[in-house]
Amino acid sequence: MDFVRENADLFLDAFLTTLGLSLLAGLLALVLGTLLAAMRVSPIPPLRGLATFYVETFRNTPLTVVFFFIIFGLPQIDFVIGFFPGAVLSVGLYTAAFVCEAVRSGVNAVSGGQAEAARALGLTFGQSLREVVLPQAFRTVVPPLGNVLIAMVKNTSIAAGFSVSDLSSLLPRLVNADAGDLTLVLVGVVVGYMVITLPSALAVNRIERRVAILR
Amino acid sequence: MTSSAASRVPRVTSRTAGEPLVRLSGVDKWFGELHVLQDIDLSIDRGEVVVVIGPSGSGKSTLCRTINRLEPIDSGEITIDGQRLPEEGKELARLRADVGMVFQSFNLFAHKTILENVTLGPIKVRKQSKAEAERRARELLDRVGVGVQANKYPAQLSGGQQQRVAIARALAMDPKVMLFDEPTSALDPEMINEVLDVMISLARDGMTMVVVTHEMGFARRAANRVVFMDGGRIVESAVPETFFTNPQSDRAKDFLAKILTH
Numbered sequence: 001m002d003f004v005r006e007n008a009d010l011f012l013d014a015f016l017t018t019l020g021l022s023l024l025a026g027l028l029a030l031v032l033g034t035l036l037a038a039m040r041v042s043p044i045p046p047l048r049g050l051a052t053f054y055v056e057t058f059r060n061t062p063l064t065v066v067f068f069f070i071i072f073g074l075p076q077i078d079f080v081i082g083f084f085p086g087a088v089l090s091v092g093l094y095t096a097a098f099v100c101e102a103v104r105s106g107v108n109a110v111s112g113g114q115a116e117a118a119r120a121l122g123l124t125f126g127q128s129l130r131e132v133v134l135p136q137a138f139r140t141v142v143p144p145l146g147n148v149l150i151a152m153v154k155n156t157s158i159a160a161g162f163s164v165s166d167l168s169s170l171l172p173r174l175v176n177a178d179a180g181d182l183t184l185v186l187v188g189v190v191v192g193y194m195v196i197t198l199p200s201a202l203a204v205n206r207i208e209r210r211v212a213i214l215r
Numbered sequence: 216m217t218s219s220a221a222s223r224v225p226r227v228t229s230r231t232a233g234e235p236l237v238r239l240s241g242v243d244k245w246f247g248e249l250h251v252l253q254d255i256d257l258s259i260d261r262g263e264v265v266v267v268i269g270p271s272g273s274g275k276s277t278l279c280r281t282i283n284r285l286e287p288i289d290s291g292e293i294t295i296d297g298q299r300l301p302e303e304g305k306e307l308a309r310l311r312a313d314v315g316m317v318f319q320s321f322n323l324f325a326h327k328t329i330l331e332n333v334t335l336g337p338i339k340v341r342k343q344s345k346a347e348a349e350r351r352a353r354e355l356l357d358r359v360g361v362g363v364q365a366n367k368y369p370a371q372l373s374g375g376q377q378q379r380v381a382i383a384r385a386l387a388m389d390p391k392v393m394l395f396d397e398p399t400s401a402l403d404p405e406m407i408n409e410v411l412d413v414m415i416s417l418a419r420d421g422m423t424m425v426v427v428t429h430e431m432g433f434a435r436r437a438a439n440r441v442v443f444m445d446g447g448r449i450v451e452s453a454v455p456e457t458f459f460t461n462p463q464s465d466r467a468k469d470f471l472a473k474i475l476t477h
Contacts (some may be wrong), residue, residue, distance in 0.1 A: 043303065116285055117322035117381075120386060121336035122312025124305055131335060136326050 007174060015192045020167040021087055022153045022196055028092030029152060030066045030145075033099025037128055040100065041107050053099065058097035063155055066090045067162050087159035087166075095152045102144040106137030139211045146204030157193075167192040234297050236261045236392055242338050244277060251277050253447040255291070259392070264424045266434040266455070269444035270470060278444065279396045283314040296391055312340045314386030315393040319400050321377040323369035329356065330365040333384045335465060341388065346395035348387070355383040359413050375406030378418070379413055392423040399430055431474065435459060441472045443467045 039051035057067065070093075071086040081089065110133050118128035138145075157168035167189050174185045244252040251274045259265050267275045280286040280295060283450045284300050284307060293300045295314060301307045323332050333352035337343040343351075344395035356362045359379035361372070369377055378398055385393060395414065411433050418424060418437040428434065434455050435443050441458040443451040445466045451458065459475075462468045 042372060111322075113318060113320050113322035114324060117316075117324070119308070119319065120283055120285065120311055120314070120316035121384070122308050122310075122340040123336070124308045127339055132324055139326070 006101070006159045007170075010170065011192070013186055014165055014167045014170050015195070017084070017164065018153075018156055018168075018192065019196055021084070021091065021156045021164070021166060023161060024088045025091035025095060025156065026152060028088065029095035029149075030100050032092065032096035033105055033133070036096060036100035037103035037107060038126075038134075040104050041129075043125060055100050058094050059101070062092075063090065063094050063158050064161070066094050067158055071162050083159075083163045087162060087164045088154070091152060091156055091159070095148060095155070098148045098151075099145065102141045102148055103134075103137060106139075106141035107133055108138045109140045122161055129132075142204055142208040142211065146201060150200055153197050153200070154193065236263075236296055237425070238292075238294045239278075239281070240292050242281065242288050242293060244274075244281065244286065244288045246434070251447050252281070252288070257442065257449060257452075259423060259425060262421045262423055263439045264418045264426065264437055265423065265440050265442055266424075266438040267427045267442045268429070268431075268434065268470075269450075273444040274447040275427045275444045276396050278396050279425055282392075282394055282425065283311050283316055283466045285352055287414070299362075308340070309465060312336070312388055313391045315388060315390035317379060317381050317385055317393065317395045317398045319397040320400070321374070321381045322382055323377055325369055328366050328368055329361065329372070329380050332369065332380060333387050334390050336384065352383070352387055355386050356380070359383045360409070363382060374402045375409045378402065378406075382410075382413055382417075386417075393417070393423065395424065395426040395428065397427050397429070399428065429474070431459070443470070447469070 012026075036051045036054060039047040040055070042048060067087070069092045070081065070090045071083065074081060101112065113186050114132050115128050118132040119125075123131065156166060160169035160171075170189055171185060175182050237257075237259040239255050239257045242252055242255040243250070253274075255278060257265075257278075267278060270273045276350055277286055282289050282295070284293075287302075295310060298310065301310060321330075321344060324335065327335065330349060333355060334345065334348040337348040337351065338345060341348075353362060356365055359382055361376050361379050361383070364372055364376060364380075369380070372380065382398075398414070399410050402410065407430070411430060414424070414426070414433065415437045426438070427431070438455045439449075441453060441455050442449055443458065443462075443464070443466075450464050451462065451467045453463070458467070459471065462471055
């Protein structure tokens with residue numbers, strides 16, 4: 001116990017790193033994922049093709065490989081990125097593919113008549129999506145989006161393998177320092193992740209109840 | 216009556232001079248192998264109320280939906296107020312703003328209040344101020360008799376009320392022509408009249424209307440012309456009195472016999 005207490009600063013720093021990584025990557029994933037979903041349902045074939053290509057590429061590539069590509073691959077073409085920004089980019093780009101598919105399932109669940117009514121009023125495709133379709137789509141995909149984001153928080157642990165001092169990186173460092181406290185360190189790290197994911201799950205439940213609409 | 220005579224379309228002379236407001240010429244459309252619209256010619260004058268009737272699958276809803284290009288056509292030409300329907304994009308959106316549409320299933324925006332449903336188009340498309348759009352929306356909602364429901368959501372209203380809101384939503388755009396695609400077909404019988412009454416008053420006020428419907432009473436009371444479709448073609452086109460008392464084609468006679476006997 002003393003050992004954990006002595007390293008409280010380290011825990012706090014690591015926790016904040018994981019939290020920051022999760023928030024930034026989550027924001028990137030939500031924005032980019034929604035944009036990709038809009039492209040995948042757009043009437044313009046090249047946009048649809050591009051978004052489909054993106055989703056299939058990132059969804060079917062292991063996250064570790066994405067990290068390798070961003071952190072060690074990009075410098076080959078003279079695009080050097082720091083470890084933390086690289087981790088944000090890797091996790092964000094990867095998760096965007098899953099966000100896209102969740103949002104797209106929501107778009108498909110909105111009845112076609114809603115978009116038709118919007119178009120019949122003279123709204124452009126973008127306006128119909130923004131004003132009518134996406135607000136309803138998000139309401140139906142709150143639970144799957146919650147899943148995607150919670151999985152993302154745990155996926156940030158791969159950053160530990162790429163010199164980011166996040167919660168997971170504490171495991172080898174502290175265990176090497178004093179193997180006797182392995183259990184305590186493990187519990188500390190798990191609690192750190194739960195402090196992020198459990199409130200997220202609760203928030204998802206609240207949002208789901210609040211935005212529920214009558215049909 | 217021979218079948219060759221039946222396929223000839225009697226023309227009703229236009230009531231006002233000049234360019235018709237809506238003109239379809241040589242319009243064809245296929246759904247895969249199915250030729251749903253076959254060489255359709257139809258002109259609708261300003262202020263005219265045209266009722267389109269026919270058996271299910273005759274192409275009447277499709278015809279209605281081609282006029283604002285919710286259904287693209289394969290050949291032919293459609294013009295509204297002398298302007299050819301654009302293919303896609305902003306031009307088409309601009310033209311659609313001038314064509315009001317009322318759907319069978321209402322299609323009110325489920326996540327918006329009644330008032331927001333009516334103000335969305337004027338604010339986003341016509342760039343009206345919120346205050347101006349709301350003032351006009353309340354006027355229209357009062358006119359169709361659902362003013363007190365302004366702050367409710369669509370699912371809290373009856374079908375008849377929802378459809379009247381849908382009419383108000385279309386009117387808020389100050390359309391040149393209104394399309395009604397079976398507006399009463401999804402309604403309980405006791406709610407049909409409240410919607411038809413609103414439509415009849417619109418017709419009296421001189422709105423140009425294309426109405427796909429099974430309501431023969433509405434056709435008799437409000438239509439300037441009845442267009443009878445079957446198998447993707449316009450089989451007959453006549454003033455209601457003539458059409459209902461003295462249909463020319465066998466198919467129209469057959470159809471009328473079936474629906475007017477009960």
